[in-house]
Amino acid sequence: xxxxxxxxxxxxxxxxxxxxxxxxxxxxxxxxxxxxxxxxxxxxxxxxxxxxxxxxxxxxxxxxxxxxxxxxxxxxxxxxxxxxxxxxxxxxxxxxxxxxxxxxxxxxxxxxxxxxxxxxxxxxxxxxxxxxxxxxxxxxxxxxxxxxxxxxxxxxxxxxxxxxxxxxxxxxxxxxxxxxxxxxxxxxxxxxxxxxxxxxxxxxxxxxxxxxxxxxxxxxxxxxxxxxxxxxxxxxxxxxxxxxxx
Numbered sequence: 287x288x289x290x291x292x293x294x295x296x297x298x299x300x301x302x303x304x305x306x307x308x309x310x311x312x313x314x315x316x317x318x319x320x321x322x323x324x325x326x327x328x329x330x331x332x333x334x335x336x337x338x339x340x341x342x343x344x345x346x347x348x349x350x351x352x353x354x355x356x357x358x359x360x361x362x363x364x365x366x367x368x369x370x371x372x373x374x375x376x377x378x379x380x381x382x383x384x385x386x387x388x389x390x391x392x393x394x395x396x397x398x399x400x401x402x403x404x405x406x407x408x409x410x411x412x413x414x415x416x417x418x419x420x421x422x423x424x425x426x427x428x429x430x431x432x433x434x435x436x437x438x439x440x441x442x443x444x445x446x447x448x449x450x451x452x453x454x455x456x457x458x459x460x461x462x463x464x465x466x467x468x469x470x471x472x473x474x475x476x477x478x479x480x481x482x483x484x485x486x487x488x489x490x491x492x493x494x495x496x497x498x499x500x501x502x503x504x505x506x507x508x509x510x511x512x513x514x515x516x517x518x519x520x521x522x523x524x525x526x527x528x529x530x531x532x
Contacts, residue, residue: 289333294343295344322339323346336359339364349373362399375447378448422436426459445465448464482509494521
């Protein structure tokens with residue numbers, strides 16, 4: 287069961303979503319709030335897995351709330367304003383529902399939350415065992431299949447909202463994972479973050495030019511925030527030049 291709350295300053299909007307929640311057997315409505323200030327108090331009092339969050343609200347809007355809250359639950363944006371979609375996904379929201387929300391669209395979004403919640407639960411119970419030094423592989427769920435991924439086969443990882451695509455020498459695998467959580471389970475001596483959306487295997491890097499890394503036929507962008515660290519960790523420690531060789 288997924289415990290959820292609805293945050294919206296419009297009473298009719300809250301009631302409409304609440305009726306949708308009651309129709310879905312795996313959702314449990316914990317409460318409703320008029321604004322994020324009231325939500326913060328509710329989060330302290332009750333376990334919450336999922337927030338249906340409006341954006342335009344008095345006192346504090348939904349985007350500002352996401353920017354300041356630490357480790358928020360799953361979030362599905364519900365708003366009449368499509369212009370916030372990009373910013374919302376950059377803050378790792380699970381989905382973005384435009385009002386008026388149909389039940390069909392709501393149900394698809396709820397099922398996405400169900401799949402992600404199941405994955406989080408499985409990860410908490412088993413997880414990728416980084417502390418085992420002899421574990422040279424892990425499993426991920428791709429659709430209905432569990433795929434075995436060897437660390438040595440990984441070329442790079444791309445994060446997309448709450449999904450990641452793992453590019454290996456054998457192929458591409460997509461799974462429901464958070465890029466930040468995946469990074470915490472990778473050896474920092476073997477993998478490096480080069481962009482908010484990319485982690486690469488250092489040993490697979492074949493070259494760098496400008497703001498791009500070359501791995502086989504792939505070109506991965508290096509963001510300005512990570513460039514200095516990438517050059518220091520990947521290039522400078524292995525750079526042969528006239529000064530070092532003299």
